[in-house]
Amino acid sequence: MVVVINKEAGTSRNGEQSAVLHRHLNHQFLPLERAEGNYLYTAHGRKIFDGSGGPSVACLGWGNERVVDAVTKQLRSAPYCATIFFTTRVAEELGRFLVDSTNGHMARAYIVNSGSEAMEAAVKLARQFFLEKSSPEPQRTRFIARQQSYHGTTLGALAIGGHAYRREHFEPLLPQNVSHVSPCYAYRQQQTSETDEEYVARLARELEDEFQRMGPDTVCAFVAEPVVGAALGCVPSIPGYFKAVKAICDKYGALLILDEVMCGMGRTGTLHAWEQEGVAPDIQTIGKCLGGGYQPVSGVLASHRVVDALSGGSSVFVHGHTYQGHPVGCAAALEVQRIIQQDNLLENVKDMGLLLSKLLVEKLSSHPHVGDIRGRGLFWGIELVADKKTKAVFPSAAHVSMEICERGLSEAYSLSVYPAGGGGAEGLQGDAIIVSPPYTVTKEEIEMVVTTLARMINDYFEVGTM
Ligand code: PLP
Structure with missing residues (x-):
C-alpha cells in the first residue's frame, strides 16, 4: 500500500497528472527549477534551504x-x-x-x-x-x-x-x-x-x-x-x-x-x-x-x-x-x-557538526515529542515519539516525520529535511527527521536550520516556542 500522507495531495499544482512513476503516485510534487549553493528554487519562484541534500546526497551544495x-x-x-x-x-x-x-x-x-x-x-x-x-x-x-x-x-x-x-x-x-x-x-x-x-x-x-x-x-x-x-x-x-x-x-x-x-x-x-x-x-x-x-x-x-x-x-x-x-x-x-x-571540508564537517549537535540538543531535547537526538559529523537524526517517557511511537500510518518534512517545504519554513525510519518491526518503529547539510554549510546557516526545524516541530504539535 502506498501511504499518501499529504492531505491536499491528489492533483499536481496546475492540475496536470505526472507522467513519471513516482514513489507516491498521488503526491503533490514541487517542480524543481534549479539549485544553487545550498538553496533549491522551484518553478514558482520559491527558495528552499537544502538542509539534508535530499537523502544526504549533497556535500558541496549545488552549482559548483x-x-x-x-x-x-x-x-x-x-x-x-x-x-x-x-x-x-x-x-x-x-x-x-x-x-x-x-x-x-x-x-x-x-x-x-x-x-x-x-x-x-x-x-x-x-x-x-x-x-x-x-x-x-x-x-x-x-x-x-x-x-x-x-x-x-x-x-x-x-x-x-x-x-x-x-x-x-x-x-x-x-x-x-x-x-x-x-x-x-x-x-x-x-x-x-x-x-x-x-x-x-x-x-x-x-x-x-x-x-x-x-x-x-x-x-x-x-x-x-x-x-x-x-x-x-x-x-x-x-x-x-x-x-x-x-x-x-x-x-x-x-x-x-x-x-x-x-x-x-x-x-x-x-x-x-x-x-x-x-x-x-x-x-x-x-x-x-x-x-x-x-x-x-x-x-x-x-x-x-x-x-x-x-x-x-x-x-x-x-x-x-x-x-x-x-x-x-x-x-x-x-x-x-x-x-x-x-578546501579542507572535513574540518568544517567536524566543526559545524559540533555546532549542529549542540544547537539541536539546546533547542529540541526538552520538546515533549522529541525522544532522541543522535548522529555524527553532519549526519543527525531527531527521533519523534508519541510519549517521551514510555518512548511510545505514533501509529505507523501517521508517519509524523514525513508530514513535518513535507510542511517544512511550505512558504512558512522553506526548509528541506528528510524523513527516516518508520515501518519497523516491534521495538524498532522509530520515526525520525534527518538533518544533513552540505559540508560547506556555515554557522549562520546551521543556526537558521535548527531554529526553523524547532519551529516546524513546535507548530506541528502546536507546542509554544520552547
Ligand atoms: N545503502 C544505504 C545505506 C542507503 O542509505 C541507500 C540509499 O538510501 C542504499 C544503500 C541504496 O542506494 P541507492 O538509492 O543509490 O540505490
Missing part, C-alpha cells in the same frame, strides 16, 4: 563550477567507456584516490551508478571470494545483516536489508539465505541497567548465536551500516560494537561488509565512517557523497584479501554493468573529492 566544468570536459572528451576493453584516466585516478584513502586496507575500487548496485556487487563479490580463495568454501552462501537496516531497493539488496516496511510488499524475496540480528540502537534497545560494555557484549552474543544457528561455516558475511541512515535516522553504534562484531567475523572466517552509501565519504567527519570504529571492512560500499549528486555514481572497495583471492583464481569478477566505471560519473566524483580535500 569546478564540478560542472569537470563533467562538461569529460562529456566532450570521452563520455562513455566500454570497460570490457578500455579504461579512462578519470576512472583510474578515482580508483587510485579511493584506494589510497583507506590507509592500505583496500586494493581496488569498482565504480557503478547507484548504492543498490554497489550493494549487489558487494554481495556477489563476497560470494565469489569463497569460491576463489586458496581453500574454497562454496557452502558459504549465507548472510547475517541487521533488523531495520536499508541496503538498497533491488531484490538482492532488499533481501539483505531488514526494514520490514520496505520488504513486506515483495516477500518472498529471492535469496532466502539472509537472517537479521538486532542493530546497535541504544535509545530503544539498551536496557537502563546495562553499561555500554554489557550492551555490546549482549549484541555480540546474539550475533555469535546467529552464526551458530546458521552454521558458522555457511556464513559468507555480516553486513551493517556504520551509522544507520534511512531506516532508523542517523544511529551510530556505541564504542566497541564494531570491534566486537569484526572479532566474531574473524573467528568464524566470514567477511565484514560495511555499507557506507549514506554515511560515508566524509559525512560523519572522517572520509570513511569505519575509521572511527577502529576496524576496516573486507568490502565497503560508498555512494551519495562520492559524487555529491552531480552524477549518479557509487562504488565498492575490495580489500587485498578479497582481490588476492580473485587474482589467484579466475581473475574475473563475474559481474558487470554497461555503465560501470562511467567516465562522466568518475569525473564528477574525482572533482568532488578533490574539492573536499583541497
